[in-house]
Amino acid sequence: MKTSESLSILPDGPVRRMFEATNRHDIEALVACFAEDYVNxxxxxxxxxxxxxxxxxxxxxxxxxxxxDLHAHVVGAATGPDGRIWVEWGTGGTRPDGGTVSMAGMVIFTVTTVQITAARFYLEPVEHGSGDVDAAVSSVATGIRGGTQPGGLS
Structure with missing residues (x-):
């Protein structure tokens, strides 16, 4: 699914406008989607x-x-019975040094008809080579992950 097509699954309103502004790199339009007292x-x-x-x-x-060249795409979206908008999404792009950026996760948006007032943010960098599920479970269970404390279990 193309990025523009993925946004069509979002309801009309500030969350969709936020994604559209993100993909245009329109900082003024993006910031206008958020309430002055927005809570993240x-x-x-x-x-x-x-x-x-x-x-x-x-x-x-x-x-x-x-x-x-940062871009955002929506994987899925739903509106909860309380009106909050749940969005599974990701971002991608390339830094000037050639390094790639890829993030994925969920954000739960609280909105009015015109602005985003709050979000619970679960977007994280995509990790390649971070170990399989057995390594992740072991790090949580034992507290050891490559000599460091665990970051958690996905």
Missing amino acids: ETPNHPDRGFTGRGQVQKNWSALFAGVP
Whole structure:
């Protein structure tokens, strides 16, 4: 499915506009999709949570500068009974040094008709060569992962 086609599964509103602005690299339009007091919770990395769309602008400006061909695609989306929009999505692109960027995961958006007010953010870098399922389970069960504490079990 093409990126533009993948966005068609999103409901009309601020989440779809956010993805469209992301793929155009239109920072002003993207930031306008977020409420001034937007709250981002990142449960897997609690210290990364933040409040305010100023940080949204800072984050996406850095991503657009560092990954000039960054694009986002939607794998699936659903609207919950509480109106929150659940989106499985990913991003990809290439940095100027030739390194590739690939992220995948879920974000659960809380929205009004015009803006995103909050998100629970579960988007993570795609890891290749990070070990199989047995290694992941072992690292959680034993606390050892290549001499370091485990990052968790997927």
